[in-house]
Structures are given as C-alpha cells and as structure tokens.
Amino acid sequence: MTDESLSPTLTDDELDLINAYWRAANYLSVGQIYLLDNPLLREDLAAEHIKPRLLGHWGTTPGLNLVYAHLNRIIRERDADVIYITGPGHGGPGLVANAYLEGTYSEVYSGIEEGVDGLRKLFRQFSFPGGIPSHVAAETPGSIHEGGELGYALVHAYGAAFDNPDLVVACVIGDGEAETGPLAASWHSNKFLDPVTDGAVLPILHLNGYKIANPTVLSRIPQEELEALFYGYGYRPITVAGDDPANVHQQLATALDEAFDQIAAIQRAARLDGEAGRPLWPMIVLRTPKGWTGPEKVDGKKVEGTWRAHQVPLSETHSNPEHMAQLEEWLRSYRPEELFDDDGHLRPELRSLAPAGDRRMSANPHANGGVLRRDLDLPDFADYAVDVPAPAAESAEATKVLGTFLRDVIVRNPDRFRLMGPDETASNRLSPVFEATDKAWVAELDPDDENLAPSGRVMEVLSEHLCQGWLEGYLLTGRHGLFNCYEAFVHIVDSMLNQHAKWLSSSAGIEWRRPISSLNYLLTSHVWRQDHNGASHQDPGFIDHVANKRPEVVRVYLPPDANTLLSVADHCLRSKHYINVIVAGKQPALNYLTMDEAIAHCTRGAGIWEWAGSGTGEPDVVLACAGDIPTLETVAAADILRKRLPELKVRVVNVVDIMRLQPESEHPHGLSDREFNSLFTEDKPIIFAYHGYPWLIHRLTYRHANHAQLHVRGFKERGTTTTPFDMVMLNDLDRFHLVMDVIDRVEGLGTRAAELRQEMADARLAARRYTREHGEDDPAISGWTWEPSDGSAD
Structure with a gap:
C-alpha cells in the first residue's frame, strides 16, 4: 500500500513508542489468559502463578491491540470522537487491557487499581469464577457490542453512527465473522448513511487467515477479487499487510490517516458544499498473522499464523515443563520491565500515547449510551x-x-x-x-x-x-x-x-x-x-x-x-x-374501551370486563383472553352464553400484560395469589383464549391455586390460506368452540345445555361450508358486533 519513496508517517521515536504500547497491551492480554500471580515476572514463573483453567482467545487479540494503539494516535492528533467495536469479541483480553492502560478500568472499578496489585487482580479476574467474561461484554468499558456471537459488529456500528454527525465508529470485522449472513448484509448499510446528519463508520476487515479450525474464505481469494468485492459494496479499500512490526506500523498509520482524511472530505463536501449522492467510503483490509507475537511453534507444530493460535496456544502449562518454559519466554519477549515502572504503573511516555478524558475510547460517552440519553418529547x-x-x-x-x-x-x-x-x-x-x-x-x-x-x-x-x-x-x-x-x-x-x-x-x-x-x-x-x-x-x-x-x-x-x-x-x-x-x-x-378505560385497563395489565359478562358475584365460569382475535372470539362467545344461557354467571377477563399471569415471586409484574384468585377464582373453570401457543399460559400460571381448572385454546400449528374465521376454527379458538368448552367444563351444564352444544357444533360446520361455497366468511360472523341487553350498561 505504501510508496517507499514517500516519508514514513511515523518518526523513529513515534514508531518505537507505539510499538511499545502495543507490546504492553499484548503483555496484559497474555497475562489475563494465564496468570494468577507474579504479574510483572519479578521472579521466575512457577506453577502456582498460573491459572488452573486456561480460558480465552489469543489469536485475534494482537490485531485488535494493534488497531487500538493506532486509533489512539488518530484521536490525539485530530481530536477525533471515536468508539471501537470489535466483531471478534472473544478478543476480550485485548479490550480489557487497553481500558486498563488508558486508566479507565481503574476509574470504573476502584478495586482494580493501577500498579502491581491492580495488575494481579486484573489478571486473576479474567475468565475466573466471580470475575469477568472472556468475551467483550457489558463489563468492558468502551464496549457497546457483546462479543458472544459473530455477525453483528458492523450493523451495530452503523446504528451507532446514525444521527451522530461528529462520531467515527471504528469497527474491526474478523474474517470468520465476515462469513456470516448478517455481516454480509451489513456492508449495505452505507446506502442508508447520510453524510450530512450521520457520523461515519470505518470498517477494518482483519484477515488473519483462520477461524477455530479452518481457513477463512476472504483470506483465500485473490487480492483483486477481494478489492472488487468491496468496491461493489460501495467502499474504497485500503490494504495493510505484513508480519514485520515496523513495516506494518508504518502502513497502518498511513492507512488510518488516509481513511480519516477521506471521511473528512466526504463530510465536508456533503455538509458545506451540498454535494449529493452516495459517497465511496473508505475501509481498511488488514492482513496480519493469527496469534502474532505468540509462540511460533508448540510441540513441533506451527502455531503463529495458523488456526492453532485461536484460543490458548500453550494449554498444558501445569503438566508440561516445556509449555511452562515457553510461556515464560513468551511473556518476557514483551520486556515488561521496559513498559512498567517499579510500582507497576505504565511508564509516563507510554501513558501519554492514550487520549485524555472522554476522548479515550474506553471512556467515550457514546459507549455508555444511558449517559447521553434524553427522554423523548412525546405528544399526549x-x-x-x-x-x-x-x-x-x-x-x-x-x-x-x-x-x-x-x-x-x-x-x-x-x-x-x-x-x-x-x-x-x-x-x-x-x-x-x-x-x-x-x-x-x-x-x-x-x-x-x-x-x-x-x-x-x-x-x-x-x-x-x-x-x-x-x-x-x-x-x-x-x-x-x-x-x-x-x-x-x-x-x-x-x-x-x-x-x-x-x-x-x-x-x-x-x-x-x-x-x-x-x-x-x-x-x-x-x-x-x-x-x-x-x-x-x-x-x-x-x-x-x-x-x-x-x-x-x-x-x-x-x-x-x-x-x-x-x-x-x-x-x-x-x-x-x-x-x-x-x-x-x-x-x-x-374497539372495546374508551381511552380512560384503556389507560386504567393497561395500568392494571389484566382486568374484568363487566359489560361483557353476565350475572354478578362469583361466576360459574371465567372466559379469559389475551390478544385481539382471541378477545373478539371470547366476547362473541360471552354474547352467545348471555343470550342462550342467561342463568349462567360468566366473567370475562382480558389480559394485556401476560407477565401478570406469573406469581409475583417470578416476575416484577406478577400477580399475588390473592390477586390472581380474585380475578380467576379459586375453583371455577377458566377457558382461556390465547394469541399464541397454549403451553405458555400453562407455564406462566402453573403455580397458582386454580391451575388444574385452566383450559387454554390457542394456536395449534393448524393454518393455511383460508378465511379469518376458518383460521380460528382450524385451531378450535372460535366462539362456537369456546361455548362448547364452557358447556363441557361447567359442572352440571353438559346435560342441561346439550341442545346448545349441538347447535354450536352445527354452527361450526355451517360456517366452514359457507367459506367453501362463497370464498369468504359468513357476514353474520365477520360483521358481528355487541348488542347490549335491555337495561345493561354499555
């Protein structure tokens, strides 16, 4: 990418410093994976210094640390507002390390102070019981992206950039993640990014060549094909590649300057010059070895630059003396004595490489969105x-x-x-x-x-x-x-x-x-x-x-x-x-409720609709419903019952918030046993018409006293292209079937209402026959409305 005839972006001193900062981040990353004690190797490494369970991912981490160090330079020199999203979220030790080096980690976690004791605690907590996860997580300062699953880094980055005109979201995409469907679609987000009112996203595709056990697709296609792919997506790729640290540092510094210059030019043209159309945004393709700076070989097999570097390259440090010796050699290769002072603090010349205050990526307010959140201005x-x-x-x-x-x-x-x-x-x-x-x-x-x-x-x-x-x-x-x-x-x-x-x-x-x-x-x-x-x-x-x-x-x-x-x-x-x-x-x-009634009903979450029931006092049966179509069928069933069985006391209960059905011990919205019993009774049949799969209502209510009397109608995976009422009949959720359920469940009603039950069964057959003849539902069903009885309240 670089033209060697041009002056290098970094002076020799700047190169040495940024490389040392990268070494420090790498050292802290390896220490988190392996060490319980002896954080700065002030004594020879021993078994008691090493964790009994080694958990973490090394392979992607040095690349994440490299990019982080170089973005810090960009932020300092340009006063840029940047957040960092890492698709390879299992590179968690790297992001924790950088937050610690910037001082943010000790600010938000006062128990992980800067110094030798703080380093010991930082290392110990990683992937350790009572500690922090191995992935980039909510616990990681500066993160808005849970690293537990691949595919979503770039789309999260664009979401963060919308309506944030001064923000640049640097998003590292692992080449394994790049194979996922969501990530492949995410490249098209640039067709929705307004350079006038939105911020910018800088995708950094990190091609280290391997996933857990296989090579990656994008690392194995020709460079011209790769560049054509991203031009087709609407990006201008800038490639950085190599395994010589000095050369890669210079390339990456130049690439980031070029990318940020292009971003500034695009935004200036759109915002000041009124230039319309979709710009060609920059992106970076970074090719470095997987597990770079780690062990080159373990047990005679190549590790650095292969899939074997993905997780823990030296996995037998307690049982294999060679592994322990290699681990100590690996850790000492970063020369921690040059990076940290006698008290274990990062040396001042390295600390000065990090931005200050909110400009630190680990402390950027955009990565703790609740700090910036303002309530919506909502109309009434x-x-x-x-x-x-x-x-x-x-x-x-x-x-x-x-x-x-x-x-x-x-x-x-x-x-x-x-x-x-x-x-x-x-x-x-x-x-x-x-x-x-x-x-x-x-x-x-x-x-x-x-x-x-x-x-x-x-x-x-x-x-x-x-x-x-x-x-x-x-x-x-x-x-x-x-x-x-x-x-x-x-x-x-x-x-x-x-x-x-x-x-x-x-x-x-x-x-x-x-x-x-x-x-x-x-x-x-x-x-x-x-x-x-x-x-x-x-x-x-x-x-x-x-x-x-x-x-x-x-x-x-x-x-x-x-x-x-x-x-x-x-x-x-x-x-x-x-x-x-x-x-x-x-x-x-x-429509069932006036606005005042709706507000009261939604506030309760569940309530009795007196107008739809019949009789007063304790009911003989409860017709419950949740969902708009189940409510329609329930109210229509109640209408049939009040007209045909006026002596039957029917209570209609509508549920808006289905979490109300749980006991109060299981959900903050749950009903106490007393409240549940007051709505649904302690011993009367409950016919519950529900929007979804019936089992969920049983699961939510099984601890309540009257669960044995609860009978739920819902979706039974019976559907096809048919009429709306035929659809509810296919799943036995229709009004006629609900009436039949009442007759079957209320003690003593089966004999007295045998004729009505047969009539309901016939009505179902007639309704289905009508659809087969006319291609639509019977207007008497589709056009049904509630007609209050004489003297009843509307």
Whole structure:
C-alpha cells in the first residue's frame, strides 16, 4: 500500500513508542489468559502463578491491540470522537487491557487499581469464577457490542453512527465473522448513511487467515477479487499487510490517516458544499498473522499464523515443563520491565500515547449510551384516541391509529427516534408516518420512487438482522426507536434478542453503566390475520422465546384494540432497559374501551370486563383472553352464553400484560395469589383464549391455586390460506368452540345445555361450508358486533 519513496508517517521515536504500547497491551492480554500471580515476572514463573483453567482467545487479540494503539494516535492528533467495536469479541483480553492502560478500568472499578496489585487482580479476574467474561461484554468499558456471537459488529456500528454527525465508529470485522449472513448484509448499510446528519463508520476487515479450525474464505481469494468485492459494496479499500512490526506500523498509520482524511472530505463536501449522492467510503483490509507475537511453534507444530493460535496456544502449562518454559519466554519477549515502572504503573511516555478524558475510547460517552440519553418529547397519546360510544360496536385499524401517534413522535424528536422495519411499514398500516418523514435512502433514485430521502427517519431494508442491529446500535448510544415486523419472521433475530437481553441483564448490575432506552418490538401481520398468506406466515412463537429471558428485562403486551395499543406504546417508548414486545393486528377490528378505560385497563395489565359478562358475584365460569382475535372470539362467545344461557354467571377477563399471569415471586409484574384468585377464582373453570401457543399460559400460571381448572385454546400449528374465521376454527379458538368448552367444563351444564352444544357444533360446520361455497366468511360472523341487553350498561 505504501510508496517507499514517500516519508514514513511515523518518526523513529513515534514508531518505537507505539510499538511499545502495543507490546504492553499484548503483555496484559497474555497475562489475563494465564496468570494468577507474579504479574510483572519479578521472579521466575512457577506453577502456582498460573491459572488452573486456561480460558480465552489469543489469536485475534494482537490485531485488535494493534488497531487500538493506532486509533489512539488518530484521536490525539485530530481530536477525533471515536468508539471501537470489535466483531471478534472473544478478543476480550485485548479490550480489557487497553481500558486498563488508558486508566479507565481503574476509574470504573476502584478495586482494580493501577500498579502491581491492580495488575494481579486484573489478571486473576479474567475468565475466573466471580470475575469477568472472556468475551467483550457489558463489563468492558468502551464496549457497546457483546462479543458472544459473530455477525453483528458492523450493523451495530452503523446504528451507532446514525444521527451522530461528529462520531467515527471504528469497527474491526474478523474474517470468520465476515462469513456470516448478517455481516454480509451489513456492508449495505452505507446506502442508508447520510453524510450530512450521520457520523461515519470505518470498517477494518482483519484477515488473519483462520477461524477455530479452518481457513477463512476472504483470506483465500485473490487480492483483486477481494478489492472488487468491496468496491461493489460501495467502499474504497485500503490494504495493510505484513508480519514485520515496523513495516506494518508504518502502513497502518498511513492507512488510518488516509481513511480519516477521506471521511473528512466526504463530510465536508456533503455538509458545506451540498454535494449529493452516495459517497465511496473508505475501509481498511488488514492482513496480519493469527496469534502474532505468540509462540511460533508448540510441540513441533506451527502455531503463529495458523488456526492453532485461536484460543490458548500453550494449554498444558501445569503438566508440561516445556509449555511452562515457553510461556515464560513468551511473556518476557514483551520486556515488561521496559513498559512498567517499579510500582507497576505504565511508564509516563507510554501513558501519554492514550487520549485524555472522554476522548479515550474506553471512556467515550457514546459507549455508555444511558449517559447521553434524553427522554423523548412525546405528544399526549390520548389525543389520538378513537371514539368508542359503546364496546364492540365500531371498528378501527389499531396500527394505523398508532401510526398517527408515531408520526408526531418523529416530528418532535428529529434527532433521536427512528422507526425500523423490513419493508413493512406501509404493510403494517403505519403509513401515516410518511406524512412527516421519508425512508432513509442514499442510493440511486428513480422517478417513480416515493418517500425516499437521505434524511428519512424510517429505515427499511429486507433484513430483520439489519433492522434489529441498527436499532441496537442506536439505543446503546443513547437514542430511541421502534422495530415493526411481521410476527412470523421476527424469529430471524431470536439470537440477537438473546444477546441484547444478556447485555441488559449484565449492565443493570454494573454501577457505572446507565440505563438505555428499551428495545421495542411491534409485531403485526400476526398469526390470526395471515390467512391470506398461509402457513408460511403463521407463527406466534416469538413471545415464547422472549418469555424465556430473565424477567427483569422482558415485557410482553397484547393490547386488544386501538386505544389500548396507544396506551401500551406510550408506556414502552417511555421505558428504559427493557425488551418490550407488543403484538397487535393491523386489520379493522372492534374497539372495546374508551381511552380512560384503556389507560386504567393497561395500568392494571389484566382486568374484568363487566359489560361483557353476565350475572354478578362469583361466576360459574371465567372466559379469559389475551390478544385481539382471541378477545373478539371470547366476547362473541360471552354474547352467545348471555343470550342462550342467561342463568349462567360468566366473567370475562382480558389480559394485556401476560407477565401478570406469573406469581409475583417470578416476575416484577406478577400477580399475588390473592390477586390472581380474585380475578380467576379459586375453583371455577377458566377457558382461556390465547394469541399464541397454549403451553405458555400453562407455564406462566402453573403455580397458582386454580391451575388444574385452566383450559387454554390457542394456536395449534393448524393454518393455511383460508378465511379469518376458518383460521380460528382450524385451531378450535372460535366462539362456537369456546361455548362448547364452557358447556363441557361447567359442572352440571353438559346435560342441561346439550341442545346448545349441538347447535354450536352445527354452527361450526355451517360456517366452514359457507367459506367453501362463497370464498369468504359468513357476514353474520365477520360483521358481528355487541348488542347490549335491555337495561345493561354499555
């Protein structure tokens, strides 16, 4: 890459210093993997100085340390605002080492002081019981990216850059990670980055050649093919390659200067000169050996520059004297006596290489987003209420109503709220947002395009991975957002949700981490109204996946109508440090509650709908429901029962927050036994119509007294392209079947109501026959509304 006729970027003194800093980071990294004691090798290495269990990843770490040291120079010289994201998150010892060298680690963890004792504690805690994880994690200062799973570094980087015009996100992508699907799609994020209002992302593809046990694809294709690939993605690659430290240092210093110059030129042209169009952003391809500076050979086999360097190159240090000797030789090769003074402090000339204060990447506020977070300026959601003159009498499209609210959220928060979705914003009836904003788009435009602009606040790309990752990066750096998705396909990000939930759980227990905005999902186009698409679009199981996560971070809401959806959405957008899942239909559906009633009901999370029940006092049966379609079928079943069996006392209970069903000992929203019994009784049958898989309701309620009387109807994996009512009949969730369930479960009712039961069975057959003849549901069913009995309250 470099032209040897040009003056080197680094002077000899600068080269020596930056190389020494790199040695210090490498030394601390190896020490974390191996050492319990003797942190600066002031005595000969002995078995008692070495950990009994050796855990960690060395192979990628020297490359991460190299880049970190050089970014520090850029930050100091340019006063640049930079955060560091590492795709090879298992290079955790490197990021911990650099945070310690910068002084940040001792600031946030006062027990890990600078000096010999602090180094001993730093080493001991790594991958040790009661210590810290081996991966880059929430415990690592400067990190916003959990390193436990590969594929998401670059998309997180872009999420962090959106609406951060002065920030540069340096993102190291391992060549193993580069083989994952999400990472491959993430390169296209540059088509959504506005050089006027957004920051910049500098991808650094680190090709060290190997994964755990195999070579990597991108390291084994010709250089011209590799460069063509990235030009095709819309980048200008700058290559740094070699295994001679002095040469690589000079190359990398020159490459980073070139990249930051290009970034500054692109932003200047867009912001000051008004230059439009999508720029060709720089990236760096860094080729260095895997496990560089580690043992060249172990037991006669090559290690440095091979897959054998991936984790712990010397794994038998307690049982093999040669391994122990090699470990000591390896550690002493960094010459720690030249790096640390007698007290164990980093020497001043090296400490001065790190930036100061918030400019340190380990202390950058963007990497602790809760510090920068500002509450949203939210309009009063009650102003968007639909009129409900009587329950279940008129209809509305709940998500379209929500769209008008979100439109004004966007207007009032133009720099800190974004709506993400995989090409489904209009399909999910949120199109009112386009009255206020466009969809972010920096690629080419066609005259027939609509609602596309670089400054758009709606972000659509046909990749659930990118939507989730962008939003995570956006939230982790202090902003707010909402991810809307078809219910069946949000499963694509199950694993990403896992990682984010773990991050939230871990960071909640870290004093210096500040709470971030909640990760909010709106799942619509759901299982019960995917009858036109068929079985491929029918899966309500994301709720089950979320319910497995730690209770302090997950919430699941099933608002039954438009006003309850508004109330729930407002609550979720105000909340911090949760994963909120809202499931709501987009099709016209009945309204049940006025706004005042909706607020009260959502605040309770579950409650009795007196207007839908029959009789007073203790009921003979409880009809419970959660979800908009189960609510419709439950209320319709209650209507049949009050008309046909007026002597039967029916209680209707609607559940908005399904975590309320758990005992209070299991979830912060859980009901006490007394509260649960007051709603559902201690001994009466409960027929529960539920949106998803029935087992979840059983699991949530099994500790309550009346669980044996609980009978749940939900999705039974029976779906196809059919009518909406035929869909609920396929799964025995329809109103007629619910009435049959009541007759079967209420003691003594089976004989008295035998005729009604037969009538209900016949009604099911008739409804199905109608669909087969007419291709649609019987209007008496699809157009059903609630008609209050004479004298009853509306």
